[in-house]
Amino acid sequence: MPTTTDVEIPDFNTLPGHELMRDPHRMLPSEAMRVFAMAGGIQVDDDPSAYADLLAYVEEHCVVDLDGYQKFYAEHGLNATMKLVTAWLGELAGGAD
Numbered sequence: 548m549p550t551t552t553d554v555e556i557p558d559f560n561t562l563p564g565h566e567l568m569r570d571p572h573r574m575l576p577s578e579a580m581r582v583f584a585m586a587g588g589i590q591v592d593d594d595p596s597a598y599a600d601l602l603a604y605v606e607e608h609c610v611v612d613l614d615g616y617q618k619f620y621a622e623h624g625l626n627a628t629m630k631l632v633t634a635w636l637g638e639l640a641g642g643a644d
Contacts, residue, residue, distance in 0.1 A: 562634050
């Protein structure tokens with residue numbers, strides 16, 4: 548059974564919807580740290596309300612096209628939206644290896 552360290556985070560720039568998010572490489576280090584402080588090792592299955600708070604922060608501060616983001620969610624669903632945000636967090640942390 549895979550562990551959380553075995554989970555492959557997709558390349559953010561190849562995901563549909565990546566253009567809806569701020570370019571993580573143009574954020575200030577303090578902004579990145581604020582996002583990571585909120586993320587703090589959240590596991591959606593363990594604490595969905597904490598992940599919802601993180602999503603709310605990202606939506607308010609890191610989505611560049613909120614209408615497009617809402618349309619993306621309506622068309623692709625919550626799992627795809629969470630995958631997009633998780634990949635964005637991975638890119639914010641330094642990108643895919």
